[in-house]
Amino acid sequence: MVMGTHIARLVRMPNPSLFLALTVLLSSSLVVVHSAGDPKEIEPLLTFRDSFTDPSALSNWNASINPCTGEAANWIGVLCSENGKVLGLQLENMGLSGVVNIEILDPLEDLRTISLMNNNFEGKIPEMKKLSRLQALFLSNNHFSGEIPDDTFEGMKSLRKVFLANNIFSGKIPSSLTKLPKLAILKLEGNGFSGPVPEFTGNELKMVNLANNQLEGPIPKSLSKMADHFFSGNKNLCGPPLKECANLSPPPPGSPPTFPPTPLTPIIKKSSTCLQIALIVVSVALVLVILLFLFFLLRRRREYKTWEEEAFVVESYKPPPSPSVEVEKKAPQPTPAPHVKRTELIFLKDDVQRFDLQDLLKASAEILGSGNFGASYKAMIGKGEVVVVKNYKQMNNLGKEEFNEHMRRLGRLNHQNLHPLLAYYYRKEEKLLVTSFMVDGSLASHLHANRSRDNPGLDWSTRLNIIKGVIKGLNYLYNQLPTIVVPHGHLKSSNVLLGKNFEPLLCDYALRSLINQDQAHKMMTAYKSPEYAKTGHISRKTDVWCLGILILEILTGRFPENYLTTSYDRNMNLATWVNKMVKDKKISDVFDTEMKGAKNCKGEMINVLNIGLSCCNEDSEARPELKEVLKEIEGLKGGDDDDDDSSSTIGEVNVSISRGHKHSKMKGDPSSFDR
Incomplete structure (x- = not known):
């Protein structure tokens, strides 16, 4: 449960929930109207x-x-x-479960x-x-199961996008889905649908x-x-664009071929010569028809092979002037995935x-998420090269040369400890940044995803190595970018990827x-x-504050509220909660x-x-310099030097708090946890 839940309950019983804090534009105003x-x-x-x-x-x-x-x-x-x-709900990647009462x-x-x-x-x-x-429904990558009743989508005349991929649905494809007049994109892959593929009537x-x-x-x-x-992985499907269906009832051996009645029929009856001419004409016409069909098929295939997966885009909707006006008549065209003029990427x-x-636009693409500044796609290029493309539309602060x-x-x-930028594309309206794809995902997903046999969580040694790597990477940015006020500026667990052996990459x-x-x-x-929040200014110590919050997140496993809020709130700050727990002598509940x-x-651990607490000092001047943090973290000897009781557990950590605290010599290090 993230910090702030108890406060929310004082107002109302319901609990909160986590969303890819990073994929929703939180606010276009710094003021929240209470x-x-x-x-x-x-x-x-x-x-x-x-x-x-x-939740x-x-x-x-x-x-x-x-x-x-x-x-x-x-x-x-x-x-x-x-x-x-409220125009939409985007509750993705939040570990949510339970009953979905959409009605x-x-x-x-x-x-x-x-x-x-x-x-x-x-x-x-x-x-x-x-x-x-409803115009768009996205339920992919869950565990929904069973047959979908035929009338599930009946009357949903405005529905344009339906994503049900990678669930456990079975039975036939519901007929109401095939009759949606506005349906543009339907994703049913990775389920257990059976039976024939129905005809779709939408235009x-x-x-x-x-x-x-x-x-x-x-x-x-x-x-x-x-x-x-779009049809692969179904063993018994046939017909264009797959191989032709086998003739289930071939004519008896020796039966003459039959032809539909045409003006040539009487001529065919007159002589074998005319029959040969007619057969040649029909054959030539048939070849031309096949070539024409292949031409259009290839053309359509090129069209659909491009970015198949669209970002989570809410189409610009304006409320109808009156209830008598049908919404679907006002529905705008869907916004496609990034589309740009032909030009070269800059590597x-x-x-x-x-x-x-x-090559990038034609590649098979998979949506990874929709962040604060744009959507991210996973694309396979050439022979197995997998990259991530981030599409930015809020990146116009500098001119093209700058x-x-x-x-x-x-x-x-x-x-x-830096995830390298491989290439980019510049366009005035949008920018594309290309990086390599990391199979193990982000630190956030490992800290906050549901635990399972395949994902048991990060142990202490791994977490400590991640903290050290993050500090080293941040220190490198400080040294290489001396003129930038905040060399990172957006440090948080979702912006720390994990490479081989859980090596952190900023x-x-x-x-x-x-x-x-x-x-x-x-x-x-x-x-x-x-x-x-106090002065309207940031400094290099601001990155240090972000680092402190990240360290506490790694130690506590709690999701920091400051990722979700639009401004600083001391009562919702993770460091405030940790200090309170220390003051109340509940150290065992911190980790x-x-x-x-x-x-x-x-x-x-202490x-x-x-x-982490030193980096989170509200007074930026009292925070340590990053080089001091690096020296301190590298100076850790490891283990529990001053306690020989090998049977101690996290619940007994509080007995060592004062001794562990004395080891720190950093500027701004608290003299006691009662701050």
């Missing part, structure tokens, strides 16, 4: 949240605050329209998009029919992905021009495989000068520091109880805790 909200929206949302088993990610869903202030969202995971109404959201008249992707929901598909105004259909199911029979004409990989490293922008120079500067950086560093300043002030972690390998390392 006023009584509209009960027509607040009550359904809080009831919806309470249906989750552990600890939605920590700021509070009955006393409006979900929206204009287009600015005050609640995590909420997307807002111009008139301050509860029916009173939200402006709701157009729901995404619950990458969570742990189980059971039958939610009741959808009541949300007839706006662009992509239907049915790969890796148990479907059989001929592919209907409405889907015959889709790319063939910053010499030892990487070269590819051009068209931007290019800054990119070259970042390209020259080289350190074992990413999204040194981008502050590129980001539009009004966006940077609202979204970047550096601007959520105490000094910015992550799921952390293994900590039994004989009490002194070491020293690291001291370092």
Whole structure:
């Protein structure tokens, strides 16, 4: 449970929950209006949240605050329209589970998009029919199962995007899904659907992905021009764009071929010569038809092979002028994945495989997430080269020449704890940054994802090595970028990737000068520091504060509230909570109880805790210099030198707090934990 849950409960019983804090634009205003909200929206949302088993990610869903202030969202995971109404819910990658009572959201008249992707929901598909105004539904990568009733999507005339991929659905594809008039993108791959593929009647259909199911029979004409990989993994499917279906009832041996009646029929009867001529004419015509069909097939295949997966985009919706106007008539066209003019990528490293922008755009792509500044895609290039492409649309703070120079500067950086930038593309409206794909994901996912046999969590030794690597990488940035105020500027657990042997790699560093300043002030972690809240300024010590929060997050396993808020709040600060626990002599409750390998390392853990707290001093001048932090962390001897009791556990760490504390000599190190 993240910090701030108890405060939320004082206002209202429901608990919060975590969302990829990094994928929602939190606010377009620094001021959150604390006023009584509209009960027509607040009550359904809080009831919806309470249906989750552990909603600890939605920590700021509070009955006393409006979900929206204009287009600015005050609640995590909420997307807002111009008139301050809830336009969408983007609750992805939050470890959510439990019952999904989507019908509860029916009173939200402006709701157009729901995404619950990458969570742990189980059971039958939610009741959808009541949300007839919905335009996009994203339920991929969960554990939904069972057959989908035929009438599940009946009456949803505005629905354009349906993502149900990688669940455990079975049975036939529901007929109501095939009759949606506005359906443009449908993703059903990675399930257990069986039976024939039905005909789709919509006129706006662009992509239907049915790969890796148990479907059989001929592919209907409405889907015959889709790319063939949309149907792969179904052993008994046939027909264009796959191989032709076998003739199930061949004519008896010796039976003469039959031809449809044509004007040539009487001529054929007259002579064998005419018959030969007719056969030649028909053969030539048939060849021309086949060539023409192949031409259009290849053309369509090139079209659909491009970025198949779209970012989580809420189409610009404006409320209808009156209830009598049908919403679907106002529905705008879907926003495609990044599309740019043909030009070359600019590579910053010499030892990487070269590819051009068209290779990138034609590659099979997978959406990884939608962050504060844009969407991220995983793309496979050439022979197994996997890259990540981040699309930025809030990066216009510098002109083209300054931007290019800054990119070259970042390209020259080289350190074992930095994730290198491989290439970039410049366009006035948007920028693409290309990096390599890291299989093990981010530190945030390892700290906060649900534990399992395959993901047992990080042990103490690994966490300590990650902290050391982060500090070394940050120190390198400080040395190589002396003119930049905050060399990283956006340090948090989701911007620490894990490489081989869990080696930490900092990413999204040194981008502050590129980001539009009004966006940077609202979204970047550096601007959520105490000094910015008090003075409106940041300094190099701001990165140190972010480092301190990160260290405490690694030690406690708690998700820091400052990742979710739009500004600094001392009462919601992780360091405040740690200090309170120390003051109340509850040290054993500070450290992550799921952390293994900590039994004989009490002194070491206390020293690291001291370092983290020192970095989190609200007075930036009292914080240690980064080089002091590096010296202190490298000076740790390891183990529990001053305690020979090898049977000690985390619950007994509090007996060593004073001794562990004496080891620190850094400027700003607290003289006691009672601050």
